Amino acid sequence: MLRSSSTAPSTKQKYERVDNTNDDEEEEPSKKKPIINKAQNMETMSRLLKMAQPERYLMIMSAVTMTFSSAVSLAVPKFSGRIIDISIHQKDEQDDDDPSAFRLLMILLGIMTISGVAGFFRILWQAQAGHRMVARLRRKLYVGILSQDAEYFDSMKQGDIISRLSSDADLVQSAVTDQVLGLLRNMVMSIGAVAMLFHTSISLALISVAILPPIAICARFVGRRMRDRQKRVRELHASATSLAEQALTCIRTVQQFVAESHEAQQYHQAVNEAHAEGINNAKLRALFGSTMQLILNLAVLCVLGYGGVQVQKGELTPGDLAGFVMYSVMMGAAVSGISSQYIDLMKAVAAASRVFEIIDREPAIPSPNLDIVENETLENILPTTGNKDGIIVKQDGIEMMERGDLSKSHGQPKRDMVPMSVDFKDVSFAYPTRKESLILKGLNLSISPGQVVALVGGSGAGKSTITSLLTRLYDPQDGSVTIGGQSLTEMEPQEIRQKVGIVVQEPLLFPTTIEDNIRYGSPHATNEEVREAARLAYVLEFADKFPDGLQTLVGPRGTQLSGGQKQRVAVARCILKNPPIVVFDEATSALDAVSEAEVQKAIDIACQGRTVILVAHRLSTIRNAGSIAVLRDGEVAEMGSFDTLMKTDGAFRQLMEKQLVQ
Numbered sequence: 001m002l003r004s005s006s007t008a009p010s011t012k013q014k015y016e017r018v019d020n021t022n023d024d025e026e027e028e029p030s031k032k033k034p035i036i037n038k039a040q041n042m043e044t045m046s047r048l049l050k051m052a053q054p055e056r057y058l059m060i061m062s063a064v065t066m067t068f069s070s071a072v073s074l075a076v077p078k079f080s081g082r083i084i085d086i087s088i089h090q091k092d093e094q095d096d097d098d099p100s101a102f103r104l105l106m107i108l109l110g111i112m113t114i115s116g117v118a119g120f121f122r123i124l125w126q127a128q129a130g131h132r133m134v135a136r137l138r139r140k141l142y143v144g145i146l147s148q149d150a151e152y153f154d155s156m157k158q159g160d161i162i163s164r165l166s167s168d169a170d171l172v173q174s175a176v177t178d179q180v181l182g183l184l185r186n187m188v189m190s191i192g193a194v195a196m197l198f199h200t201s202i203s204l205a206l207i208s209v210a211i212l213p214p215i216a217i218c219a220r221f222v223g224r225r226m227r228d229r230q231k232r233v234r235e236l237h238a239s240a241t242s243l244a245e246q247a248l249t250c251i252r253t254v255q256q257f258v259a260e261s262h263e264a265q266q267y268h269q270a271v272n273e274a275h276a277e278g279i280n281n282a283k284l285r286a287l288f289g290s291t292m293q294l295i296l297n298l299a300v301l302c303v304l305g306y307g308g309v310q311v312q313k314g315e316l317t318p319g320d321l322a323g324f325v326m327y328s329v330m331m332g333a334a335v336s337g338i339s340s341q342y343i344d345l346m347k348a349v350a351a352a353s354r355v356f357e358i359i360d361r362e363p364a365i366p367s368p369n370l371d372i373v374e375n376e377t378l379e380n381i382l383p384t385t386g387n388k389d390g391i392i393v394k395q396d397g398i399e400m401m402e403r404g405d406l407s408k409s410h411g412q413p414k415r416d417m418v419p420m421s422v423d424f425k426d427v428s429f430a431y432p433t434r435k436e437s438l439i440l441k442g443l444n445l446s447i448s449p450g451q452v453v454a455l456v457g458g459s460g461a462g463k464s465t466i467t468s469l470l471t472r473l474y475d476p477q478d479g480s481v482t483i484g485g486q487s488l489t490e491m492e493p494q495e496i497r498q499k500v501g502i503v504v505q506e507p508l509l510f511p512t513t514i515e516d517n518i519r520y521g522s523p524h525a526t527n528e529e530v531r532e533a534a535r536l537a538y539v540l541e542f543a544d545k546f547p548d549g550l551q552t553l554v555g556p557r558g559t560q561l562s563g564g565q566k567q568r569v570a571v572a573r574c575i576l577k578n579p580p581i582v583v584f585d586e587a588t589s590a591l592d593a594v595s596e597a598e599v600q601k602a603i604d605i606a607c608q609g610r611t612v613i614l615v616a617h618r619l620s621t622i623r624n625a626g627s628i629a630v631l632r633d634g635e636v637a638e639m640g641s642f643d644t645l646m647k648t649d650g651a652f653r654q655l656m657e658k659q660l661v662q
């Protein structure tokens, strides 16, 4: 597994605490103090360093060239001072041809050129290391996101997740590519400059270094605030992105309800909030930068005043004073560089903590093992149902079912799989985001292998919830769900999801071709198998009329296909997957009679030889079911054949009379 389970819960709690710092300080005085502590920062930084380990050689080479160019920079004031003194001396002596000043200039030029070349490689290696590391972090984060359970996605905003993948990862990248080595460089420069200051004049040096404490205090004070504000800005941007994403996802509804201005206004408001917070942050940064500059200038003035007196007394040469001033400026710039880099580093640490928050989160329901994502294509890591030859495929040690050879099926897919029983025993369940409202209350439902059961009940009775539990998107709080006699909690989710196929009322298609959509989840299926599944699900009936056939693009979310066509594609996808249990979740309820009949034909094919749960409102759909389970008040109130239930004056008959469309 990707995450270490032993440390995860504590880390998770820790990051949950980190998250609290996001809250608006003004709104919640109790949360005014940032909860991120030093230890957490150190932990995040050491994790980033660990992640950068594979790039250590690039980083070391970069650090060596950086040290070299810093040494050159430190030599410049000394050389400059010497050149000034030699020039003054030459003028006094009326000896304009003394070559030593010129020679010094040439040496300086040579060293600077080498330093420039070294600088080129430093920046290149540093950037390479940063990009590689952050690409790895992004991949890890994406795997972390994909590994999360339904509970997580129920409670998170998509925009927030996306912003962690994009802007937070960018911030981390800039920390690795610029901040870390920049910080190191400035440290070397400030130590070197301070040493040179004391070497030149101790009394003057004491004046110069007097600026360090105020800079350090400022940096500490401002750094903390900036880090927290930056986190808030990122969150506000994430919610703005979320709003835009929601509107774009439902763009047809937005247009149909003429809600463009409402959506635009909401987005404006969110962007304005983020903008205002960003400006506050910038003000703080500007205040910090200008204060630093002022302190620096004051120090230079003091040095010039006191240094001038020393030159007059003959205690210092003019060249020494010039060199000293340059070292002072260098030190000031390096120290203020350290402080602003520290601020940026803190921003990156905050961003990294948001990234690690997801990576560390242990989903309540174990995720498929996606460790092999490094250097692998997604196709290789998605679960497969079989291979071209129909042999048994092992993934993560789990034996997958053999796929029937659809191409030799002569109208019906060859069923190598054995239908499985489904049992819900005393199942009680509430959604994690609404723990207080129990949807299922001790529900019992037994379906034998190969049986076709229609699940009926009023709206919100929990029919779809049952299908979610069957694919282990959630675990029940009480009771057990078993397939083939095995409890779902003892099975890997990918094993369960291979055994249960679902066709929902409004299937979501990927914006690619019909063929790719059918193949989704069965990447190793042959073209013949895909075509055969398309034929069995009556997809070819419409696809062959398109100029591009199965290669026709379906548009975003499948919008270029009709509802019935989308469902047939979903049925074909399910047939290709060849699971022993299938669930049709109100698969025909949104269709007109003609489309329904076509989809029904496809469903009938897909049902054969399988255990089937039909979640249906339509009488025509449930009439064919061998058995009907009626859901009421979180339980199966009645179960029996259509005729038996209609004869009884019970829940089913009442439901038929009240709700069902004939």
Ligand SMILES: Nc1ncnc2c1ncn2[C@@H]1O[C@H](COP(=O)(O)OP(=O)(O)OP(=O)(O)O)[C@@H](O)[C@H]1O
Pocket: 154, 431, 433, 434, 439, 457, 458, 459, 460, 461, 462, 463, 464, 465, 466
């Ligand atoms: N992800 C979720 N988080 C929280 N509550 C949910 C979630 N999904 C469904 N619910 C709630 O659970 C209850 C049962 O929903 P479910 O979708 O199972 O009903 P249903 O019987 O399929 O209804 P319908 O026939 O209208 O589709 C509803 O009250 C619904 O609001």
